[in-house]
Amino acid sequence: xxxxTEVAPAVQARGLTKRFGAKTAVGGVDLxxxxxxxxxxxxxxxxxxxxxxxxxxGLLRPDSGTVRILGQDVxxxxxxxxxxxxxxxxxxxxxxRLSGRELIGYTGRLRGLAADVVGLRGGxxxxxxxxxxxxxxxxxxxxxxxxxxxALAAALLHNPEVLFLDEPFEGVxxxxxxxxxxxLHRFTRSGSTVIFSSHVMELVEQLCDHLAVINHxxxxxxGPLDAVRGGASLHQAFLSLVGxxxxxxxxxxxxxxxxxxx
Ligand SMILES: Nc1ncnc2c1ncn2[C@@H]1O[C@H](COP(=O)(O)OP(=O)(O)OP(=O)(O)O)[C@@H](O)[C@H]1O
Numbered sequence: 001x002x003x004x005t006e007v008a009p010a011v012q013a014r015g016l017t018k019r020f021g022a023k024t025a026v027g028g029v030d031l032x033x034x035x036x037x038x039x040x041x042x043x044x045x046x047x048x049x050x051x052x053x054x055x056x057x058g059l060l061r062p063d064s065g066t067v068r069i070l071g072q073d074v075x076x077x078x079x080x081x082x083x084x085x086x087x088x089x090x091x092x093x094x095x096x097r098l099s100g101r102e103l104i105g106y107t108g109r110l111r112g113l114a115a116d117v118v119g120l121r122g123g124x125x126x127x128x129x130x131x132x133x134x135x136x137x138x139x140x141x142x143x144x145x146x147x148x149x150x151a152l153a154a155a156l157l158h159n160p161e162v163l164f165l166d167e168p169f170e171g172v173x174x175x176x177x178x179x180x181x182x183x184l185h186r187f188t189r190s191g192s193t194v195i196f197s198s199h200v201m202e203l204v205e206q207l208c209d210h211l212a213v214i215n216h217x218x219x220x221x222x223g224p225l226d227a228v229r230g231g232a233s234l235h236q237a238f239l240s241l242v243g244x245x246x247x248x249x250x251x252x253x254x255x256x257x258x259x260x261x262x
Pocket of ligand 1: 048049050
């Protein structure tokens with residue numbers, strides 16, 4: 001490791017850009033995500049969060065721009081960086097005909113981990129995430145929350161230094177959400193970095209020490225939580241940053257909706 005990579009931020013993106021036909025999904029994103037931070041990526045639907053994350057994790061090649069993780073250029077060596085990164089992607093695609101335990105075993109082999117390490121870590125992750133009793137059930141029969149948890153276990157198995165999570169709490173019950181939070185906090189306390197996207201401002205406010213707000217494919221605010229919310233609640237700051245215009249009382253629109261309209 002060179003001195004440069006030792007002090008490099010967890011993630012550094014410069015001019016990250018992606019177009020889909022005429023649509024610019026991400027239009028020149030610059031981000032500096034400090035090591036050991038719990039970093040939130042927020043923005044309205046379609047703002048470009050998932051596209052940005054996919055480019056940062058080596059899943060989607062940018063049209064232009066660079067992204068470095070722990071000082072390493074992701075797109076110069078996408079395979080190399082994947083050993084240091086864990087990802088819980090949007091729209092989880094899991095091997096449905098494996099049991100939870102088999103999925104962990106398979107992930108461990110893909111990651112090149114020794115069988116005894118996978119057994120030990122996998123057993124602990126299943127236990128901490130409350131999945132032990134369902135470990136031998138097929139993933140196809142898992143609930144939405146259970147799928148998130150088994151995918152999180154798979155993302156953590158190789159002990160990554162940087163963990164990317166797209167909407168990790170969606171469909172997760174409050175007890176499991178508490179468990180996931182505790183696991184993630186432990187992870188960041190040890191110096192590792194979590195980057196997660198969410199639409200739930202209260203959650204981001206509770207969990208994150210840093211965040212970025214993305215709107216129309218651009219970063220409109222970024223930095224420590226208190227600096228971004230600037231004395232207001234994050235919810236209020238978010239609405240003013242993404243420029244939500246008042247829509248009036250909406251009486252004329254949807255006038256047909258409801259039983260009183262006949
Ligand atoms: N594969 C694709 N082909 C065409 N357009 C795409 C594709 N992926 C994303 N887009 C478009 O790029 C824009 C950004 O999408 P993206 O999924 O990154 O947003 P997001 O911030 O994650 O949204 P959400 O909060 O709704 O998940 C949207 O306009 C979307 O329609």
